[in-house]
Amino acid sequence: MSLAPQAAAPAPPAALQPPTTGTSARAFRSQWLRFAVLLVITLLAMAPVLTTVLLAFRPAADSSESSLFTLENFERVLRDTDVLRWLANSLLVACSTVVVSVVVAAPAGYVLSRGRGKVVGGFSLLLFVLQSLPVITSVIPLFILFSRMGLVDNLLGLTIVYVGSTISVTTWMMAAYFDSIPASLEEAAWVDGLSVFGSFSRIVLRNSYPGILSAAVFAFLLAWNDYLVALVFLHSDAVLNLPVGLQNFFQQNATDWGGVMAVAVIMLLPPCIVFAALHRYFSVGGIGGALAGR
């Protein structure tokens, strides 16, 4: 509480200048000018999003409905396509990726954060280099390996690839968060007889929900938004997920924009819900936020 007046201290110099009506009116005008500029840019940036949503709810040209809003596109794609199965497959893969990636990355992040020495430094470098490599390099050999093991055209195989491609970033993100938890807390617990694993799980993990959530959001969005791996690995109808399903549907029904956009809106919903609920824990590109924080 005693900090508050100190924090406010730098303010007075600005307030010392008597605000004449002229300057405040100019400040007011430039505020709304900036608002207008931002509004135009935001609308332009959102044009593809708005397009998608508007087309999904707009009746087809030959439709009997005359209203501006309709759910018939959704009814049609739910009836005529496997969109629900694509959705279920995508959700299953994305959620499994999140769980496995977080469970494996949390202890590794702890080692990265608390460990010292050359080995840990090498581990850190390995993670960093692996995350920057093109997926295509690992997709080709994994495709060959997985086809021998029956993991191609299989949701488990897809999940394994996503876990592999998220793990280095989630580890880095966790390590960056664990760094912010004072080591003295743990040292006190060790003196009281708690093991290293005990202090990791009871002290560090328990205080790291924001870090864990950031890593989970990152892994979810990566698994949800990926196209290349799904395109290479998924072929038969039973395992198609939303990205490949939407793209196939688009190629076969290029004129049915209402239907295509209805599927697109279904695909857009989960990341938007996650983002709306957890945007405080959203860090750009994962590693970017981790780098900025470390």
Place this chain on the structure above:
Amino acid sequence: MTTAPTTTRMRPSRKRTMLLLAAPSVVLLLLICTYPLVYAAIQAVHNGSLINTGQYVGLQNFTLTLPTPEFRNAALFTVVFLLAGVFGSWAIGLGLALLLRMPVPGAKVFRVLLLLPWVMPIVVSATAWNWLVATRDSPLPTIARALGFGDVLFLADPTLAVITVCVVKVWLSFPFMMLMSSSALASVEDSVYEAARLDGAGPWQRFWFVTLPMTAKSTYISWVLMAIFCVNDFPTIYLLTGGGPVDATSSLIVLAYRKVFQDFQTGPGVAIAFTMTFVLAIVSALLFSRIRKADVA
């Protein structure tokens, strides 16, 4: 001072626990990330297909693939795509970050809405862009016609297709740059600006001599990361143009994909992918050491 004794009095079981904690991720990384790299290296020197490894051919895949015009064009387009992606999105992202630092009504809402291009699944946004520009009767070509530009074929004309793909990449990436710039700008203390103002620096001078140098490290990191993202970007290009027209937008990663999964030439495809990987691994290791040094300094 107080922590020194406790750290030296580390429990003997600590090292073993640390190894156990790191083990699952090390095993996974070896299996899913390192093994494929080794296998790719083997594939790169064989003339196999997706089914068998084939015969050892030395560096033939590289010497026959890398000098072709196909590869040169792809490398050139990748560089264009990278430069446009990095600097286009940086300029817009930094501009927006600066704008959002000033008092604006509804700044919080803008900040969230402006992230949508980055959060939106690429398959969805590519579909929306297709609707906006792909055919003669799409909205943007219709507007261009109404303005007297004639028939503008955004994805069918080679030059325009390159520009369109780059614009879409900038649209996708500016939120990343905006967030990176925002956090960098927030780390510069107000007193520095105040001092510059007292010394008589105008807004442009403050931007040029205070903002840019003070955020240089973060800017550098964001450039290198965005360059890596651009080189690794497959769906933006593939979903908009498929690499066409006449290979105009065929980047290295699209070329590698087409060689392996459409022409079934695993060797040349892996050779291309491996060349990219090699360059990116060096860039990324350099970046890593630069960050380490910057942290120490």
